[in-house]
Amino acid sequence: MVPFFITLGVLTLITILMYNSLIGKKNQVDNIFAGVDTVLKKRFDLIPNLVASVERYMEHEKSILEKVTELRSSAMKPGMSNDQKVALDAKLTNALGSITIAMENYPDLKANENIMQLIRTLNEIEEQISAARRAYNQAVTDLNNAIEMFPTNIMAGWMQLQRKVLFEITVKERQNVNVQELFNHS
Amino acid sequence: MKSISELTDFYYKELYPALSELEETRNKILSKLKWYGGMGGVVFLLIIIWLHKNFALFHPFMIGIASGFVLLSGIVYRSITSHYAQDFKVKIITPLISAIDTNLRYSPDAMISQYLFERSNLFQHSIDRYSGNDYVKGSIDGVPVEFSDVHAEYQTTNSKRGTEWHTLFRGLFLVAEFNKYFKSKTIILPDIAEKTFGNLIGGWLQSMNVSRDKVIQLDDPEFEKRFVVYGNDPIEARYILSHAMMQRLLEFQRKLSYPLCISFVQNHIHVAIATEKDLFEPTVLKSLLGYSQAMEYVNTLRNTIGIIEELKLNEKLWSKE
Numbered sequence: 001m002v003p004f005f006i007t008l009g010v011l012t013l014i015t016i017l018m019y020n021s022l023i024g025k026k027n028q029v030d031n032i033f034a035g036v037d038t039v040l041k042k043r044f045d046l047i048p049n050l051v052a053s054v055e056r057y058m059e060h061e062k063s064i065l066e067k068v069t070e071l072r073s074s075a076m077k078p079g080m081s082n083d084q085k086v087a088l089d090a091k092l093t094n095a096l097g098s099i100t101i102a103m104e105n106y107p108d109l110k111a112n113e114n115i116m117q118l119i120r121t122l123n124e125i126e127e128q129i130s131a132a133r134r135a136y137n138q139a140v141t142d143l144n145n146a147i148e149m150f151p152t153n154i155m156a157g158w159m160q161l162q163r164k165v166l167f168e169i170t171v172k173e174r175q176n177v178n179v180q181e182l183f184n185h186s
Numbered sequence: 187m188k189s190i191s192e193l194t195d196f197y198y199k200e201l202y203p204a205l206s207e208l209e210e211t212r213n214k215i216l217s218k219l220k221w222y223g224g225m226g227g228v229v230f231l232l233i234i235i236w237l238h239k240n241f242a243l244f245h246p247f248m249i250g251i252a253s254g255f256v257l258l259s260g261i262v263y264r265s266i267t268s269h270y271a272q273d274f275k276v277k278i279i280t281p282l283i284s285a286i287d288t289n290l291r292y293s294p295d296a297m298i299s300q301y302l303f304e305r306s307n308l309f310q311h312s313i314d315r316y317s318g319n320d321y322v323k324g325s326i327d328g329v330p331v332e333f334s335d336v337h338a339e340y341q342t343t344n345s346k347r348g349t350e351w352h353t354l355f356r357g358l359f360l361v362a363e364f365n366k367y368f369k370s371k372t373i374i375l376p377d378i379a380e381k382t383f384g385n386l387i388g389g390w391l392q393s394m395n396v397s398r399d400k401v402i403q404l405d406d407p408e409f410e411k412r413f414v415v416y417g418n419d420p421i422e423a424r425y426i427l428s429h430a431m432m433q434r435l436l437e438f439q440r441k442l443s444y445p446l447c448i449s450f451v452q453n454h455i456h457v458a459i460a461t462e463k464d465l466f467e468p469t470v471l472k473s474l475l476g477y478s479q480a481m482e483y484v485n486t487l488r489n490t491i492g493i494i495e496e497l498k499l500n501e502k503l504w505s506k507e
Contacts, residue, residue: 124366137405
């Protein structure tokens with residue numbers, strides 16, 4: 001009888017530990033996503049200001065600017081799921097990247113200290129977003145591993161935990177953001 | 187900032203008069219040491235032979251006499267050479283540091299404050315004795331920086347052996363302003379556990395370290411192999427440790443033959459390199475004019491101050507003023 005109770009006790013303990021670790025991982029993902037959200041919002045706040053400042057100079061890039069504004073307003077809509085936010089963020093990052101590249105052709109723009117300050121702030125926010133994405137991806141990978149690996153996958157199945165989508169880290173992002181180069185071209 | 191070859195030129199050309207003066211002093215000291223050494227040896231032997239009539243060679247009294255002699259020789263050596271060491275620091279190291287950057291000030295007897303050392307959070311043991319020397323403070327490319335030799339120790343009391351001193355850290359300690367704002371603490375230590383016990387057990391052992399914050403797993407496999415990162419904010423830790431920064435730290439560690447510990451606290455980077463020796467202590471046994479000796483001083487200085495350049499702390503890319 002005693003061995004039976006010992007086995008039961010150990011099994012219960014293992015189940016509790018697995019359950020708690022899965023909940024911990026799930027909460028960590030939510031927690032870090034809140035951090036991602038905060039920096040994304042910082043970028044949303046900066047965009048109108050940036051668009052308004054460069055609009056006058058960048059006649060030929062009107063379409064990109066419009067796209068950025070449009071993406072921003074759709075990202076600001078309430079009730080978006082995390083996965084949708086992840087997808088929109090990738091588009092917005094690309095569009096903003098093409099603005100900074102297009103700026104190369106406008107020496108006047110680079111001479112404007114206010115705009116350069118905005119770009120610096122944008123770069124800083126991009127770097128923060130990149131950090132937040134990497135943190136989120138690590139948390140999601142931990143959770144996804146637990147959902148797929150034995151024996152936590154059985155528990156995760158009962159708890160109906162779903163795999164989450166990772167942020168895509170672009171090759172460009174892996175390289176160092178170099179604003180200095182941007183200044184040097186002027 | 188001057189390159190190593192420029193500094194070597196400066197060392198041999200500009201400092202030559204001071205070097206030859208010091209070389210003369212060194213030779214005098216050497217012959218003095220030989221004279222004292224010879225005399226001391228003879229006196230010691232005579233005393234031992236005389237005492238040997240009454241005591242066995244390894245009698246505690248004899249051992250006491252021998253230890254006394256060793257102690258005395260140490261004191262005599264120090265008193266003869268201390269002036270030389272002081273002269274070397276004033277006449278060679280001071281101009282060498284100004285040559286690297288005129289914004290740097292050198293104080294041979296001062297050290298980085300214990301407050302900064304403890305703020306780094308790199309060493310968790312309480313410190314019972316704190317000393318150091320060769321303090322350099324100033325700014326490089328507008329980045330405030332300070333560094334010095336540090337020797338931090340703690341003591342333990344044991345009923346058998348009494349009080350014992352243990353070295354917590356001995357080596358070079360540097361603090362510089364970081365070019366990004368952050369509020370969290372991020373500690374980077376050499377990855378000993380994973381190296382010894384492998385990924386799985388080592389990683390588990392690290393996560394069990396309750397005295398530290400949570401382990402932060404980073405997305406650079408090579409960096410992960412070399413270092414373990416603890417921090418209280420996973421997002422900010424990655425903000426500081428961008429992919430480029432991780433590569434730079436790896437590159438820096440590769441050049442060093444000593445363990446490297448780094449922490450990011452209160453907008454500052456703290457770097458501890460456990461060299462286990464003093465930075466600029468000249469030995470009278472080697473000539474200052476010798477190339478290897480000269481290169482050692484020039485390299486140590488250039489590489490230490492070069493940390494700012496190497497880690498690109500002087501890049502003002504961000505909105506931080």
